[in-house]
Amino acid sequence: MTDAHDDTSGAPREYIAAIDQGTTSSRCIVFDRDGRVVSVEQKEHEQIFPKPGWVEHDATEIWTNVQEVVAGALAKARISKEQVKAIGITNQRETTLLWDRATGEPVHNAIVWQDTRTDALCRELGRNVGQDRFRRDTGLPLASYFAGPKIRWLLDNVEGLRERAERGEIMFGTMDSWVIWNLTGGTEGGVHVTDVTNASRTLLMSLRTLQWDEKICNSIGVPTALLPEIRSSAEVFGTARGGALDGVPVASALGDQQAALFGQTCFSVGEGKSTYGTGTFLLMNTGPKAINSYAGLVTTVGYRIGDQDPVYALEGSIAVTGALVQWMRDQMGLINSAAEIETLALSVDDNGGAYFVPAFSGLFAPYWRSDARGVISGLTRYVTKAHLARAVLEATAWQTREIVDAMKKDSGMELTTLKVDGGMTSNNLLMQNISDFLDVPVVRPMVSETTCLGAAYAAGLAVGFWNDVEDLRANWRRAAEWTPQMDAAERDREYQFWLKAVKRTMGWLDEES
Amino acid sequence: MARTIQSLERAAAVLRLLAGGERRLGLSDIASAIGLAKATTHGLLRTLQQEGFVEQDPSSGRYQLGAELLRLGNSYLDVHELRARALVWTDDLARSSGESAYVGVLHQQGVLIVHHVFRPDDSRQVLEVGAMQPLHSTALGKVLAAYDPVAHNEVMESDFAAITELTVTDPAEFERGLERVRARGWASDVGETWDGVASIAAPILDRRRMPVGAVGITGAEERMRSDGALSPRLIAAVRDCARSVSRDLGAGRF
Ligand SMILES: Nc1ncnc2c1ncn2[C@@H]1O[C@H](COP(=O)(O)OP(=O)(O)OP(=O)(O)O)[C@@H](O)[C@H]1O
Ligand SMILES: [Mg+2]
Numbered sequence: 001m002t003d004a005h006d007d008t009s010g011a012p013r014e015y016i017a018a019i020d021q022g023t024t025s026s027r028c029i030v031f032d033r034d035g036r037v038v039s040v041e042q043k044e045h046e047q048i049f050p051k052p053g054w055v056e057h058d059a060t061e062i063w064t065n066v067q068e069v070v071a072g073a074l075a076k077a078r079i080s081k082e083q084v085k086a087i088g089i090t091n092q093r094e095t096t097l098l099w100d101r102a103t104g105e106p107v108h109n110a111i112v113w114q115d116t117r118t119d120a121l122c123r124e125l126g127r128n129v130g131q132d133r134f135r136r137d138t139g140l141p142l143a144s145y146f147a148g149p150k151i152r153w154l155l156d157n158v159e160g161l162r163e164r165a166e167r168g169e170i171m172f173g174t175m176d177s178w179v180i181w182n183l184t185g186g187t188e189g190g191v192h193v194t195d196v197t198n199a200s201r202t203l204l205m206s207l208r209t210l211q212w213d214e215k216i217c218n219s220i221g222v223p224t225a226l227l228p229e230i231r232s233s234a235e236v237f238g239t240a241r242g243g244a245l246d247g248v249p250v251a252s253a254l255g256d257q258q259a260a261l262f263g264q265t266c267f268s269v270g271e272g273k274s275t276y277g278t279g280t281f282l283l284m285n286t287g288p289k290a291i292n293s294y295a296g297l298v299t300t301v302g303y304r305i306g307d308q309d310p311v312y313a314l315e316g317s318i319a320v321t322g323a324l325v326q327w328m329r330d331q332m333g334l335i336n337s338a339a340e341i342e343t344l345a346l347s348v349d350d351n352g353g354a355y356f357v358p359a360f361s362g363l364f365a366p367y368w369r370s371d372a373r374g375v376i377s378g379l380t381r382y383v384t385k386a387h388l389a390r391a392v393l394e395a396t397a398w399q400t401r402e403i404v405d406a407m408k409k410d411s412g413m414e415l416t417t418l419k420v421d422g423g424m425t426s427n428n429l430l431m432q433n434i435s436d437f438l439d440v441p442v443v444r445p446m447v448s449e450t451t452c453l454g455a456a457y458a459a460g461l462a463v464g465f466w467n468d469v470e471d472l473r474a475n476w477r478r479a480a481e482w483t484p485q486m487d488a489a490e491r492d493r494e495y496q497f498w499l500k501a502v503k504r505t506m507g508w509l510d511e512e513s
Numbered sequence: 514m515a516r517t518i519q520s521l522e523r524a525a526a527v528l529r530l531l532a533g534g535e536r537r538l539g540l541s542d543i544a545s546a547i548g549l550a551k552a553t554t555h556g557l558l559r560t561l562q563q564e565g566f567v568e569q570d571p572s573s574g575r576y577q578l579g580a581e582l583l584r585l586g587n588s589y590l591d592v593h594e595l596r597a598r599a600l601v602w603t604d605d606l607a608r609s610s611g612e613s614a615y616v617g618v619l620h621q622q623g624v625l626i627v628h629h630v631f632r633p634d635d636s637r638q639v640l641e642v643g644a645m646q647p648l649h650s651t652a653l654g655k656v657l658a659a660y661d662p663v664a665h666n667e668v669m670e671s672d673f674a675a676i677t678e679l680t681v682t683d684p685a686e687f688e689r690g691l692e693r694v695r696a697r698g699w700a701s702d703v704g705e706t707w708d709g710v711a712s713i714a715a716p717i718l719d720r721r722r723m724p725v726g727a728v729g730i731t732g733a734e735e736r737m738r739s740d741g742a743l744s745p746r747l748i749a750a751v752r753d754c755a756r757s758v759s760r761d762l763g764a765g766r767f
Binding site (some may be wrong): 037337338339341389423424427428449 | 591592593594596597599600604605607608609629630631633636638640642
């Protein structure tokens with residue numbers, strides 16, 4: 001990596017630090033002016049599964065980890081905080097936390113985006129209109145995935161919380177708000193803010209005004225006193241107080257998927273990317289226009305730089321991709337590390353007829369079916385664990401195909417290449433599968449940590465470290481490209497099998513349960 | 514029957530005993546089970562402990578199989594794991610060097626390319642993952658031959674085919690070249706595999722400092738050389754990358 005001390009100019013070199021508070025881990029990456037990684041520090045946190053379908057995180061543990069990785073990344077880079085010109089924040093989206101304004105203590109574990117406990121509540125909130133009751137205003141279907149209903153669940157289920165909330169003693173935040181509030185001083189004057197991209201995932205913000213929609217907040221049962229102020233994605237929210245970054249401006253916040261869109265420099269209309277992590281999220285820049293989706297995608301804010309116009313995006317969200325590989329490792333014990341899935345898969349030539357639809361949290365885009373649960377179809381005695389490994393990887397590729405098809409319907413635009421990033425892009429077989437199933441080239445950029453890079457870019461723009469987005473575009477480099485090699489008839493035949501398997505996941509849970 | 518070494522037989526008996534059940538065993542249990550004096554048994558255990566094959570529980574003083582023994586059984590590093598660990602660092606190598614980067618491992622009689630990062634210009638390039646390269650002429654191959662005894666055997670039994678006019682075809686001369694590789698910590702290939710193309714490579718070592726692969730860059734000779742020699746800046750970049758990946762491999766599970 002670049003050596004922080006190897007400067008020829010004599011002046012100390014300057015950097016941007018990005019904090020990525022993710023679903024499985026928190027990391028901090030230090031970038032230099034060319035957008036190159038100087039150091040990385042990462043720490044996993046506990047996944048808490050109190051009941052089937054429930055997923056929680058301990059927000060106190062997360063804040064401790066964030067502080068550790070920040071200190072660690074600075075130490076590894078061997079730089080001082082004076083050399084850090086700004087901090088950018090990016091985060092797992094929708095994960096919902098309520099905490100006590102006076103003590104800074106969370107009132108409950110954070111409810112993670114994958115958690116399905118608000119299924120019934122969402123159906124109830126749909127009333128006679130159904131899932132699309134708030135879609136026109138918020139861009140989102142009523143689904144357990146989003147934050148608003150999770151807040152309502154906490155208010156309904158934590159003893160005395162609603163009264164405390166109405167007295168103004170409680171703060172709500174997604175993880176961006178929690179990290180920024182703590183970074184900027186917490187109970188000692190921390191700022192309670194969120195950015196437009198995170199706010200656009202709550203079901204509580206109007207996509208047109210970019211403000212909390214009082215009527216919808218009322219309908220969902222969330223007092224607005226709880227809510228943070230909505231700010232742009234790139235501006236100085238405040239400065240860090242105490243800790244390894246004391247005095248450094250906190251200058252960006254973006255949901256992780258929007259940050260990856262930014263890090264991939266998808267600044268023009270029609271540019272998009274797909275990020276392969278715990279889940280997979282394909283976002284396409286639609287410019288200043290919020291496009292309604294009729295094909296099962298969601299409309300969301302892509303980013304907003306300071307007081308410039310917001311940039312909107314269409315998004316296809318897939319809940320379970322890398323998480324399925326983790327499940328094969330941790331729950332099934334069939335592999336020792338995520339990467340070994342490729343070794344196992346390559347020990348056979350095909351899926352042996354097996355299809356695996358990981359509807360562990362129901363199905364997200366383009367179906368939005370919370371009554372769906374996971375299915376392995378096409379089993380015969382012939383099928384081995386290696387065929388299942390193939391099916392696991394193919395599940396990610398077929399789910400991408402479904403999203404890309406929906407994107408085409410909604411935007412009228414044909415995808416010519418797919419830009420990818422995230423941890424799963426180190427899987428060569430998977431990248432080839434995606435190219436084959438989509439019949440387009442798949443391209444990986446040279447910095448696979450685009451999530452952190454996007455947050456760093458936004459923070460750097462806010463403090464003038466970089467001048468404009470064209471500076472950033474010049475940093476983008478192609479690291480690898482996979483081209484389609486699959487016979488068209490074969491592709492169509494297998495896609496039909498996949499779609500049949502998807503049908504078999506639906507209706508598993510009864511409406512009442 | 515050939516003569517056997519008694520202490521090795523006894524050590525094997527101790528290990529078998531400890532592998533037999535879930536329980537940890539105390540010194541006297543072990544001594545009586547294998548029918549040896551306590552002092553002899555203690556000597557065996559102490560040596561096994563030093564090698565990491567046996568561990569002693571600090572509170573109870575009982576013995577159990579050591580982590581090293583478990584590692585021996587599955588010590589081979591999955592190549593896809595290697596690629597995942599190398600990804601960040603090889604991206605950076607390609608970027609800082611301006612050339613394409615590769616990670617290779619020994620496979621049969623050659624170098625299997627397990628990871629490839631494009632040269633960071635806008636030219637069309639084809640992913641070479643899965644390709645095989647010769648051991649005796651490439652920088653990656655020379656690194657493997659210099660550090661991995663199995664690769665060394667393979668290359669010395671090969672035919673040393675002349676691929677270009679500059680390929681080293683004399684095994685003795687090749688062997689002298691490997692000594693230089695070991696002394697410097699990196700290998701090069703200047704026109705020995707492809708005319709006008711040069712490569713630099715360095716070893717990737719795991720936590721026991723065993724060679725698990727090689728990482729390197731390849732590019733046009735004119736770009737790779739400065740003042741007649743291979744560019745020191747590029748050599749340093751390759752070695753830094755190899756060290757970073759090795760350091761990452763030394764740290765626990767992914
Ligand atoms: N070689 C691989 N093959 C398949 N899956 C992989 C491979 N390497 C990593 N993964 C999967 O990728 C995921 C990790 O990727 P990444 O770190 O980008 O995830 P993430 O969703 O961003 O995590 P977080 O939410 O914590 O930020 C894990 O689910 C892991 O199972
Ligand atoms: Mg992430």
